[in-house]
Amino acid sequence: MTSHLDIPDASMAVDDASMAADDERAHEDAAWQDDVRAGVRHVRDLASLPLSPAERAAAQAAATRHKVRIPKAYLDLIDWSDPADPIRAQVIPSPEELAEQEGEFDDPIADHAFSPVPRLTHRHADRVLLFPTYQCAVYCRFCFRKESLTSIGRGYTREALEPAFAYIEAHPEIREVILTGGDPLSLPDKALAEIRARIEAIPHVRLLRIHTRVPVALPSRITAGLVQALQGRLMVTVVTHFNHAREITPAAEAACRTLRQGGFVLLNQSVLLKGVNDTVEVLEELCRELMYRLGVKPYYLHHGDLARGMAHRRTTIHQGQALASALRARLSGICNPVYVLDLPDGGGKVPLGPCHVEARDGETWRIRGQDGEVRAYTEVVGHP
């Protein structure tokens, strides 16, 4: 016979479980907060990095133009013995950033020109960009929104977003809301849950997309609490931003696994950056590791935008097209990103990758195969 002492008290079990979950969350939150605290948070923290006096002075000068922030997890990936290290190139300010060129813009893809209310850009009918914060977990030197991050710079408040929510409510053609910034995943769980709940209360919205560099630069921030904050009615797609296979660490792998297990679709967009990932070998490894190791589909490879002070990191379009062709020949479709240019006047993203159509004569097309041979292809379609 079972004594009553052997029967667990159900309410006690629930309390114990929730206390254990709270402890686990507090532990997870402490881990990423430590990672932020131990990294570079201010210009003065650059003094603690193993830079030469000349490099340090140059970095400090450039950091006055565009903010600096680097979590410890990302700092630890830098090979300080290599001045051209591709991780270093993405986050340590360099004096070239001060050399702005004619033809560069504060707002390279015209976010502001298509902004009917603060913190929202509506460029394409069925989707909007929503900017819950203008702050990031890491500040990338090549960022095309760096002028907004500096000049607006503000974080999240519910009130600041209300006009944007009201705009989405009033536009039934909007099906996708893209949280971008700034980095939305730099916000606290409570703010994310609030934003998600407010958006999912708008019946015509079907998809929530989140553009983030947190799984790359601060993977410890991807916690059970964060995942739970984003779970609800909406399909959620997390678009990560890995630029180099060296960013794919066990911690990033765990972060992506947590997001996948949370039921989110994972895609990646990379920026083509001179001295970081502008060789076919580097891009091939990146794309394969994204898909095979992280389960993240390579989505876009962006041509470098015309952000100020970034000429030293931009390739030519011709170089980008050669890389896209080589990737197409080496990688399966699921590993292949689309090489795109975001047009400066707000014309949207256009593919720049290889076009295999050489000519057309009536219903016969001349198309170059992946082996380089041009073949005739005659269409056969039914006529009414």
Ligand code: SF4
């Ligand atoms: S995380 Fe994104 S928005 Fe923030 S600085 Fe980097 S590229 Fe720009």
